[in-house]
Amino acid sequence: MPWRWCSRRWSARLAEKAGAGGVPFGGMDTMPDIAARLKVLERVIADPPHVHPDAPNGSAWRTSRRCYEFLAGAVTPGARTLETGAGLSTILFTAWGCMHTAVVPIPEEAAVLREYCETRGINTDHLSFDLRGSEQALPERYGDGPLDLVMLDGAHAFPLPIIDWFYGAGRLRSGGIAVFDDAPLPAVRSFLDGYLELDPRWEHVDGTRKWRAYRRLSEGSLAEHESEQAFFRGPKPSVSRRAVGRVGSMLPKSLRRVVLPQ
Numbered sequence: 277m278p279w280r281w282c283s284r285r286w287s288a289r290l291a292e293k294a295g296a297g298g299v300p301f302g303g304m305d306t307m308p309d310i311a312a313r314l315k316v317l318e319r320v321i322a323d324p325p326h327v328h329p330d331a332p333n334g335s336a337w338r339t340s341r342r343c344y345e346f347l348a349g350a351v352t353p354g355a356r357t358l359e360t361g362a363g364l365s366t367i368l369f370t371a372w373g374c375m376h377t378a379v380v381p382i383p384e385e386a387a388v389l390r391e392y393c394e395t396r397g398i399n400t401d402h403l404s405f406d407l408r409g410s411e412q413a414l415p416e417r418y419g420d421g422p423l424d425l426v427m428l429d430g431a432h433a434f435p436l437p438i439i440d441w442f443y444g445a446g447r448l449r450s451g452g453i454a455v456f457d458d459a460p461l462p463a464v465r466s467f468l469d470g471y472l473e474l475d476p477r478w479e480h481v482d483g484t485r486k487w488r489a490y491r492r493l494s495e496g497s498l499a500e501h502e503s504e505q506a507f508f509r510g511p512k513p514s515v516s517r518r519a520v521g522r523v524g525s526m527l528p529k530s531l532r533r534v535v536l537p538q
């Protein structure tokens with residue numbers, strides 16, 4: 277689905293309206309190549325939406341430039357994309373011509389992002405917002421069809437990133453990409469290091485300390501029997517717990533219940 281830049285005349289009118297900080301993005305008809313997408317990225321970084329007033333920079337919470345560059349290489353116009361949370365990433369997916377859904381429970385954020393697109397001549401025909409928490413929206417949207425890329429950057433408290441992965445990344449086609457931001461946060465890190473890194477059906481394809489991208493090598497629902505997860509052993513018991521277990525196994529059964537912690 278090609279990204280349709282506004283006509284030159286419309287661009288000129290927007291430029292007038294938007295003033296120096298909001299010059300429209302350009303006059304290209306499509307966004308087929310990565311160089312064009314990277315140009316858009318530069319423009320959005322230089323002119324970010326004021327979407328998260330509580331962000332330390334007073335404008336927008338954001339991930340690293342490298343992550344956005346990765347996204348620019350991972351999608352093409354018409355890609356079916358979904359993100360939890362919203363921000364610069366929403367503008368980028370939209371401007372790049374993706375069929376994009378942003379799941380975010382704060383209507384004001386959606387309004388700011390829509391207005392940003394309108395004043396910069398970015399076509400929003402294929403952008404939709406679901407104004408609910410992802411924990412509520414994603415299970416209900418589960419039957420909505422396959423996705424090419426999901427960006428999981430909404431709520432970061434346990435167990436929300438896992439819910440987002442299950443219902444969001446569970447819709448990825450084989451070869452689709454899941455991007456996790458804020459990887460150092462405990463709920464994200466423990467899931468990625470404790471589970472996803474061990475699962476051979478997810479290939480770690482890129483990332484830094486802040487974010488990680490995985491390619492899905494399977495498809496269909498992520499619900500399965502534990503016998504499908506032989507790679508997953510759970511956390512290792514501590515040395516003292518293992519020692520107690522070993523000593524306990526040498527005791528007669530009648531004594532075990534008395535001596536061992538239950």
Ligand SMILES: C[S@@+](CC[C@H](N)C(=O)[O-])C[C@H]1O[C@@H](n2cnc3c(N)ncnc32)[C@H](O)[C@@H]1O
Binds near residue numbers: 361365
């Ligand atoms: C770090 S920001 C997203 C930044 C964005 N991905 C980017 O790179 O520009 C986190 C977003 O998550 C949203 N959020 C918070 N709780 C959420 C929830 N339960 N479901 C979905 N989004 C949520 C916030 O409103 C905010 O827009």
